Amino acid sequence: MEIQVHDIRKTFDGTAAALDGISLTIRSGELLALLGPSGSGKTTLLRVIAGLEFPTGGSVLFDGDDASHRTVQERNVGFVFQHYALFRHMTVLDNVGFGLAARPRANRPAKAEIRRRAEELLALVQLQGLEHRSPAQLSGGQRQRVALARALAIEPTVLLLDEPFGALDAKVRKDLRRWLRQLHDRTGHTTVFVTHDQEEALELSDRVAIINQGRLEQIGTPSEAYLRPESAFVFDFLGSTNVLPVEVRDGRAFFAGCPVPVADGIEAGDGHYTLQARPCDMMLAVDRQGPGLGGIAEMVRVSLGRVRVDMKVGGLARPIELELPMKGEGWRELQPGQSLRVRIDRYHLFAAP
Amino acid sequence: MRLSAPPHPTTPGLRRVSPVTERPATRWLLVVTALVFLLFFLLMPLAAVFVEALRMGIGPYFAALVDPDAIAAIKLTLLVAAISVPLNLIFGLCAAWSIAKFQFKGKSLLVTLIDLPFSVSPVIAGLIYVLLFGSSGWFGPWLAGHDIQIVFAVPGIVLATIFVTLPFVARELIPVMQQSGTDDEEAALSLGASGWRTFLKVTLPNIKWGLLYGVLLCNARAMGEFGAVSVVSGHIRSFTNTMPLHVEILYNEYNFAAAFAVASLLAVLALVTLVLKTCLEARGGPGVSSSGRP
Ligand SMILES: Nc1ncnc2c1ncn2[C@@H]1O[C@H](COP(=O)(O)OP(=O)(O)OP(=O)(O)O)[C@@H](O)[C@H]1O
Numbered sequence: 004m005e006i007q008v009h010d011i012r013k014t015f016d017g018t019a020a021a022l023d024g025i026s027l028t029i030r031s032g033e034l035l036a037l038l039g040p041s042g043s044g045k046t047t048l049l050r051v052i053a054g055l056e057f058p059t060g061g062s063v064l065f066d067g068d069d070a071s072h073r074t075v076q077e078r079n080v081g082f083v084f085q086h087y088a089l090f091r092h093m094t095v096l097d098n099v100g101f102g103l104a105a106r107p108r109a110n111r112p113a114k115a116e117i118r119r120r121a122e123e124l125l126a127l128v129q130l131q132g133l134e135h136r137s138p139a140q141l142s143g144g145q146r147q148r149v150a151l152a153r154a155l156a157i158e159p160t161v162l163l164l165d166e167p168f169g170a171l172d173a174k175v176r177k178d179l180r181r182w183l184r185q186l187h188d189r190t191g192h193t194t195v196f197v198t199h200d201q202e203e204a205l206e207l208s209d210r211v212a213i214i215n216q217g218r219l220e221q222i223g224t225p226s227e228a229y230l231r232p233e234s235a236f237v238f239d240f241l242g243s244t245n246v247l248p249v250e251v252r253d254g255r256a257f258f259a260g261c262p263v264p265v266a267d268g269i270e271a272g273d274g275h276y277t278l279q280a281r282p283c284d285m286m287l288a289v290d291r292q293g294p295g296l297g298g299i300a301e302m303v304r305v306s307l308g309r310v311r312v313d314m315k316v317g318g319l320a321r322p323i324e325l326e327l328p329m330k331g332e333g334w335r336e337l338q339p340g341q342s343l344r345v346r347i348d349r350y351h352l353f354a355a356p
Numbered sequence: 357m358r359l360s361a362p363p364h365p366t367t368p369g370l371r372r373v374s375p376v377t378e379r380p381a382t383r384w385l386l387v388v389t390a391l392v393f394l395l396f397f398l399l400m401p402l403a404a405v406f407v408e409a410l411r412m413g414i415g416p417y418f419a420a421l422v423d424p425d426a427i428a429a430i431k432l433t434l435l436v437a438a439i440s441v442p443l444n445l446i447f448g449l450c451a452a453w454s455i456a457k458f459q460f461k462g463k464s465l466l467v468t469l470i471d472l473p474f475s476v477s478p479v480i481a482g483l484i485y486v487l488l489f490g491s492s493g494w495f496g497p498w499l500a501g502h503d504i505q506i507v508f509a510v511p512g513i514v515l516a517t518i519f520v521t522l523p524f525v526a527r528e529l530i531p532v533m534q535q536s537g538t539d540d541e542e543a544a545l546s547l548g549a550s551g552w553r554t555f556l557k558v559t560l561p562n563i564k565w566g567l568l569y570g571v572l573l574c575n576a577r578a579m580g581e582f583g584a585v586s587v588v589s590g591h592i593r594s595f596t597n598t599m600p601l602h603v604e605i606l607y608n609e610y611n612f613a614a615a616f617a618v619a620s621l622l623a624v625l626a627l628v629t630l631v632l633k634t635c636l637e638a639r640g641g642p643g644v645s646s647s648g649r650p
């Protein structure tokens with residue numbers, strides 16, 4: 004099932020637009036991550052696709068057919084809620100069988116068949132033996148899998164997951180993440196999942212859609228998004244960055260009048276830009292008197308496999324963060340208060356806002 | 357051989373109290389004060405009802421209960437409850453549902469209005485209906501023209517009872533429904549269930565203890581209401597007397613034993629309500645009666 008979201012807008016009364024004209028295509032069989040900061044509209048978009056929320060404008064197409072006027076029941080989507088929304092008073096088995104039992108009489112399977120299918124799905128999500136527990140007697144990760152089995156039971160055209168791992172601890176998250184990827188590869192459902200965890204989105208998905216303030220910033224494979232960010236926001240959102248306002252003249256960048264030492268020549272035309280570079284892409288200039296962006300070391304801290312240095316630069320509100328490899332040179336003598344120089348190995352230039 | 361639990365190790369001189377625990381004397385004083393109040397204002401009157409009712413012996417007690425007027429009063433009370441409680445149930449469900457699950461204009465007004473019967477004197481509740489439907493009231497002439505009697509008849513009593521009991525079910529359900537949110541319902545809908553099925557299979561089980569609790573309190577009030585009913589009843593024996601009104605009439609006639617006999621039925625109703633209420637609270641957990649209302 005291919006899903007096209009076309010120019011979707013959604014305004015809740017009295018607030019700024021939650022979705023401000025989003026268009027994207029979810030390819031059949033892919034695992035797409037919706038990534039964005041809190042309040043960016045991820046849940047709203049997911050709910051619009053499911054038919055739980057009606058957009059103020061725009062349309063949603065299922066395999067080319069306009070589904071905008073279909074009710075949530077008619078869309079046949081599997082929706083997994085952030086807090087699972089399992090039915091408390093039903094056993095795990097009844098929860099999973101709910102969707103089949105709720106079908107109109109004409110195409111409702113027999114009781115025994117519903118039971119068999121539910122048991123099959125519980126086996127698929129590796130929860131055999133817990134059929135007769137109530138949701139309250141399950142761990143968070145188990146509840147999550149019950150919710151997934153329940154959504155899969157209706158043979159959905161698309162599986163929508165709202166922060167599927169949001170309420171779990173880090174270890175369980177990692178395991179379930181890998182497991183979900185395998186499950187997806189096995190069942191081949193078109194799947195969209197919401198997350199605000201960059202690592203999760205990049206690791207798990209076929210493609211990532213990055214959303215900010217109700218707008219789509221970029222959609223592409225994880226490596227495209229990470230290596231070729233199309234906007235300053237995307238670059239900044241996928242890992243921490245240092246931001247330097249620069250002016251480009253004749254293929255050279257200047258910060259506050261001083262040349263910025265970048266590894267290779269700048270190809271951008273003359274004008275004002277923001278230069279962004281990840282902490283790991285900035286290097287200490289060995290020659291402390293030579294060319295480089297100068298500043299004062301504020302903090303030097305040894306962390307797992309790396310040395311983190313904060314460098315105060317005159318004219319910048321935030322200190323420049325550096326991450327130096329441990330085996331590298333020059334950091335052992337580094338003391339807070341010392342002046343140092345850095346050069347920038349890799350960077351991105353974005354038009355100044 | 358006798359097995360006994362090892363004595364709990366205590367450190368001498370260590371006061372094992374939490375910061376909010378009062379000194380023993382203060383605690384003792386508080387408990388005794390509360391108990392004295394309970395004894396004088398609740399238990400003694402309750403005991404007095406039964407003592408007075410049985411003062412003449414068991415024979416006259418039952419005679420008073422099977423007296424035709426008493427039977428009529430009991431029947432009317434049951435009838436009024438049987439009509440007003442279900443209507444309240446429907447109203448309570450609708451009101452709580454819309455308040456807890458939708459956003460709409462005038463919502464806060466609706467919440468305030470639901471509480472109105474709690475803040476209005478029951479006498480006024482009765483008077484409203486006399487003013488509306490009485491012979492000289494707004495609709496009086498029209499009703500008289502069509503030979504419909506509301507005030508000083510059963511419909512008036514039912515109306516007044518509904519008015520005073522209106523908040524009970526809604527008040528219990530609103531917090532329960534607000535707490536459970538709409539996730540469960542949305543999950544059911546997304547699984548293809550119809551609205552009606554979602555209500556029956558998902559919403560109702562989630563709210564059933566709160567609902568029962570509300571109905572129970574509503575029923576107790578419907579059967580015990582005096583003020584509002586008294587105004588619209590007209591006190592016509594065998595026709596428009598509910599049990600509380602019947603008690604008053606018997607009492608005014610110095611027929612104390614009979615008055616207390618009927619009153620004892622109401623007292624039993626209260627006790628049964630209390631026991632059921634406690635059971636429901638144990639069953640329903642913290643969700644039930646989080647509204648803190650009577
Ligand atoms: N029912 C609603 N009524 C009013 N405003 C809403 C409603 N639902 C969402 N919003 C607003 O729409 C915007 C987007 O919300 P949404 O829940 O889609 O964000 P999100 O990206 O899922 O965030 P999070 O990561 O915190 O879950 C927010 O500003 C939010 O306040």
Ligand SMILES: [Mg+2]
Nearest residue numbers: 045046047165
């Ligand atoms: Mg969300």
